[in-house]
Amino acid sequence: METRPVAVVGYDGAELLDIACVTTTFGMANVIGGLRRPYRIIVVSPGGLPITCGPGVVLHSAQALERLTEPLDTVIVSGGIGHAGAAANPLLVAHVRRLARLSRRVASVCTGATILAATGLLDGRRATTHWRFADALAAQYPGVTVDPDPIYIRDGEISTAAGVTSALDLALAFVEEDHGIELARLLARDLVTYLQRPGNQAQMSLFTAAPPPDHATVRGVVDHINAALDGDLSTTSLARVAGVSPRHLTRLFLTNLGQTPGRYVRDVRTAAAAHLLLTTALPLPGVAARCGLGSAETLRAAFLRRYGIAPSRYRAIHEG
Template sequence: MRRVAILAFPGAQLLDVVGPTDVFAEANRQAKELHYRIEVVSSGTGPLQGSSGLRILPDRSIHDPVLPVDTLLIAGDPTIHKRPVEEEVQAWVKATAALSRRFGSVCSGAFVLAEAGLLKGRSATTHWSQAGTFARRYPDVLLDANRIFTADGPVWTSAGVTAGIDLALALVEEDLGREVAMAVARELVVFLKRPGGQAQFSAHLAAQEASRTPVQAAQAYILDNLAADLSVPTLAKRVGMSERHFARVFRQDAGVTPAEFVETARLDAARRLVEDPSMPLQRIATRTGFGDMVTMRRAFMRQLHVSPLAYRNSFAGTGAHAMESTHAKL
């Protein structure tokens, strides 16, 4: 049995806590065996009130004796980067991490690990909105703010909030295999078990966020016509704007250039199709507007850091090592 300890602070984002705990609990049910014992550890005493106002009752606090754990995760909260990490918290985290097989963080919990010196020279990620502050404060950490989660040896870190579920699924897969992890994802009705390299940015979410009607119209057209000509001149003409003005307004409203949005939209569609082993990759490249395998592969490598074939193999259950060897060949 593996003991999983999740450290949470007053004001914690409770989804950072309960998201991973539900994944581990469901893994026990799917495997029909008690593989994980989950406990919540508080930095204080008594009930723990989260950022939403809801309260949970922790199993123990950092003031109790340090116990060895298999997996230690630090939950984040919306204001964790605005206050110093107390010395006793750092001491507890260092001592517990030293007694664990692996440790990591969900969302802004990475600030605690970094403050304790446990991320020095390591790859890590955190919530996109706090990435700038994190990078300036901890220049010795190899921050990749565009990933859903990262794994660097025994250190695992995730992006914001719901990405903690993706991180926990990856941990379950490492422990119990892909079949159990996928069964957990299906039971929790997770839309897609996302790989760590997937970008935090979503084309569909950005389209919903756009506030200007011309930009919304352009984004809707892009999402519905991925194989069409989606150049700036074509899109600008469709919404009745000059090319220069359209490009400026699009970036201002969506936070990315039209070309970046188009590539991400095409990649979102392509990676879903790539998961189907019966569909030829060239057909996917054509259907999603990349046109050829070379262009699609470059987009996969740029945003997901794996080739389309390696990505497909990972969903076929060949495992991380097979994916890496396939990647090396392509």
């Protein structure tokens, strides 16, 4: 039987969840989909040595990284606390680069992007990694355009996923690419994942509230914004609520929230719209009106800017 060989690269200090999210998704696709060309998962490591994934967890690899020479459908590099050491290992890096040449597509999970960057495969490309390590990756590899926001990025044949469980999102996206949306949806349900998230969704959950700002004036304005999304939230109006000038309010927001009042309002309204799309049957104009975005077209523009997907498409892929 013809198969799709998928090589998952581990090493000492690789994260078990990075590996398991991938292997479980592809393995379940074989079972649920009854695939004529099933995925054949090959966990490899330098020298074929066991992969110490954490306290009390040791994973046996199926094959030595160095001995894998067959053509591959996909190669996926895991992240983990050992990623820096792996990226500094010239033999491991060379073999990952070699496997990439044998593969139709290449991916990394979490800090596995550091290893891909060390191969040079990310030079001139846009990539993501776990938000906590994004600045370090950008500083160490200036040829890579690091975007810490999306849960995964696909740039040509190379994909990079953000922290840990985003491996699940990327693997589901690969299954959708290979076998269609219906199988990907079935997998998402069987894996009991809350939703199959589009790649450009922010790493921070849409529904996880940011901690309230320490500054009392800014906190009061933020509370007002959240309570009156469909009201007048112009900077001038918000400045009146705060009892300060628009210019001073802008300075306070930049200092405490890292963005202008206008940008903050737009992001909050867009996040609220995303929540309504998933939890109500309101038509798009109704969602836009309730969140203060005015029209369906304004909602669409804000959604594309923030999440990289149209609101109608976002709702469709999460239905059922």
